[in-house]
Amino acid sequence: MTVRDAAIDLDAPAPVRARRHAVTLGRVALAALLLLAWKISADVAGPLTVADPIKVFERIVADTLSGALVRDTYVTLRLSAIGFALGCGFGVALPFLLRRRPRLTAAVEPYIMASVGIPKYALVPLFILWFGIDDAPKLWLVGLLVFYVVFIAVFAGIRSVDRGLIDMARVAGAGEGAIAREVIWNSLLPFFFAALKIALPRAVSAAIIGEFLVGNEGLGYLIEHSRQNLDTVGVFAGIVVATALVLAINALLVTVDRRVNAWRPIERHMQI
Amino acid sequence: MNAPLIEIRGLAKRFAKRGGRGGRGGREPAPWVIQDLSFSVSAGEFLTIIGPSGAGKTTLLNIIAQIDVASDGEVRFQSEHAPVGDAKALKPGLACRIGYVTQDDHLLPWRTTLQNVLFPLAVQGRLNGSTRARAEMLIRTAGLNGFENHYPHELSGGMRKRAALIRTLVYDPPVILMDEPFGALDAQTRTQLQEDLLRLWNLGKKTIVFVTHDIAEAIALGDRMLVLSRQPSRIAGQHAITIPRPRDVRGIMTDPQFAALYQRVRGELQ
Numbered sequence: 001m002t003v004r005d006a007a008i009d010l011d012a013p014a015p016v017r018a019r020r021h022a023v024t025l026g027r028v029a030l031a032a033l034l035l036l037a038w039k040i041s042a043d044v045a046g047p048l049t050v051a052d053p054i055k056v057f058e059r060i061v062a063d064t065l066s067g068a069l070v071r072d073t074y075v076t077l078r079l080s081a082i083g084f085a086l087g088c089g090f091g092v093a094l095p096f097l098l099r100r101r102p103r104l105t106a107a108v109e110p111y112i113m114a115s116v117g118i119p120k121y122a123l124v125p126l127f128i129l130w131f132g133i134d135d136a137p138k139l140w141l142v143g144l145l146v147f148y149v150v151f152i153a154v155f156a157g158i159r160s161v162d163r164g165l166i167d168m169a170r171v172a173g174a175g176e177g178a179i180a181r182e183v184i185w186n187s188l189l190p191f192f193f194a195a196l197k198i199a200l201p202r203a204v205s206a207a208i209i210g211e212f213l214v215g216n217e218g219l220g221y222l223i224e225h226s227r228q229n230l231d232t233v234g235v236f237a238g239i240v241v242a243t244a245l246v247l248a249i250n251a252l253l254v255t256v257d258r259r260v261n262a263w264r265p266i267e268r269h270m271q272i
Numbered sequence: 273m274n275a276p277l278i279e280i281r282g283l284a285k286r287f288a289k290r291g292g293r294g295g296r297g298g299r300e301p302a303p304w305v306i307q308d309l310s311f312s313v314s315a316g317e318f319l320t321i322i323g324p325s326g327a328g329k330t331t332l333l334n335i336i337a338q339i340d341v342a343s344d345g346e347v348r349f350q351s352e353h354a355p356v357g358d359a360k361a362l363k364p365g366l367a368c369r370i371g372y373v374t375q376d377d378h379l380l381p382w383r384t385t386l387q388n389v390l391f392p393l394a395v396q397g398r399l400n401g402s403t404r405a406r407a408e409m410l411i412r413t414a415g416l417n418g419f420e421n422h423y424p425h426e427l428s429g430g431m432r433k434r435a436a437l438i439r440t441l442v443y444d445p446p447v448i449l450m451d452e453p454f455g456a457l458d459a460q461t462r463t464q465l466q467e468d469l470l471r472l473w474n475l476g477k478k479t480i481v482f483v484t485h486d487i488a489e490a491i492a493l494g495d496r497m498l499v500l501s502r503q504p505s506r507i508a509g510q511h512a513i514t515i516p517r518p519r520d521v522r523g524i525m526t527d528p529q530f531a532a533l534y535q536r537v538r539g540e541l542q
Binding site: 167169173174175183261263264 | 372423
């Protein structure tokens with residue numbers, strides 16, 4: 001429930017409040033139902049195919065206490081964060097550099113748009129060939145996946161900025177730097193946050209896939225290594241932790257978005 | 273009267289033909305929006321410009337403010353010539369000497385009322401105690417006190433217009449261009465804002481070029497009015513308005529000069 005909902009809640013008439021509670025109740029019931037379905041399918045399919053949720057939970061607790069799971073989570077998080085920062089940095093900077101050069105933009109645009117279509121995961125063997133088996137190939141994968149999402153959103157955002165606002169700022173004495181910082185950046189924030197909602201979970205996914213393929217640590221390695229040892233409980237534990245990680249990042253993003261874009265008259269963003 | 277502050281001679285404007293996909297055949301030049309337009313504005317004058325919609329009034333103000341470029345002719349501010357045909361050489365706002373209140377208020381939606389009013393000072397690097405005090409004084413004068421921390425979408429149409437107006441007044445440009453600033457408001461709010469504007473103008477005696485499509489507004493506010501023709505716009509008439517100031521905007525209709533002038537201008541607009 002959002003802050004706004006809560007505010008409405010207070011002065012809402014009793015039937016409306018009751019209906020809101022029904023929604024919360026429904027959500028809890030649905031979660032219980034899903035857990036139950038998981039438990040039943042584990043019992044039906046056997047422990048090699050679907051791990052028992054109770055055993056998965058016990059494993060997560062035990063590995064967290066021993067520090068192993070914390071270490072793997074940290075490795076994946078670090079990889080995702082650095083790759084994300086690189087991809088996001090270039091994804092924001094490049095459209096801003098192209099903004100004042102319409103002819104260069106026109107020349108470069110078809111190539112950038114065509115390169116969007118290259119399946120990035122297919123490039124991983126090449127990255128390994130070029131950059132070795134350290135973090136570098138994984139960072140390239142994460143960075144590229146994030147870059148395209150952010151680049152396209154910021155590029156479109158810059159084009160959608162109200163010309164009138166820019167003219168107003170120029171007449172009022174704003175230089176190009178002030179216009180970029182104040183008018184353009186703030187105008188494209190909704191685009192930027194929409195891109196982050198796609199790019200952040202994708203960064204974690206890409207890091208995990210990178211870890212499937214290269215290296216010997218991280219959540220991706222944990223999942224793949226457990227599978228090779230027929231440790232289905234370990235596979236499920238890794239997936240649960242990875243999912244929790246993405247959900248936590250998303251929750252953080254929603255909070256930041258709400259603070260930064262508090263001026264917006266309506267909440268236009270989706271909550272995923 | 274001494275040398276004019278703004279002088280426009282033989283101004284012509286047409287927009288570049290939109291890149292049509294119709295092939296090479298249809299490449300006739302775009303029609304002229306403004307053609308052979310000449311007038312001048314003296315320092316401290318309140319000039320109103322009236323014309324039918326689509327007469328190029330906004331384009332004319334954009335050219336004077338140097339956010340758009342003239343296709344031909346001569347546009348002079350003091351002794352400086354505006355570039356003709358070269359959009360890259362434009363100096364929007366001529367180093368903060370020409371303020372421009374546009375038809376849409378163009379308030380920055382992510383800034384509060386106070387932050388919007390302070391915006392020009394901030395980007396000009398002139399934000400200090402005394403300019404801040406002036407901003408607060410203007411906010412009070414415009415009746416916006418209590419709304420300093422509201423976002424534009426939380427203000428009424430009239431309040432947004434006031435905020436846009438004082439955002440220009442706050443940095444004190446000697447010339448202010450106004451493009452139908454009160455166009456979309458109800459009659460009551462409009463009269464109120466006209467009175468506010470005249471009061472603010474009396475304080476500083478700025479040069480104002482005020483574009484409108486409302487004959488009564490043009491007469492009530494101006495020292496002199498220009499009547500523009502339909503596109504391509506030319507001067508269809510020019511009238512000095514000698515109704516003495518301070519004027520009563522609400523009672524202006526009863527002035528004997530008003531009715532005669534109104535009829536003449538209406539004739540010229542047709």
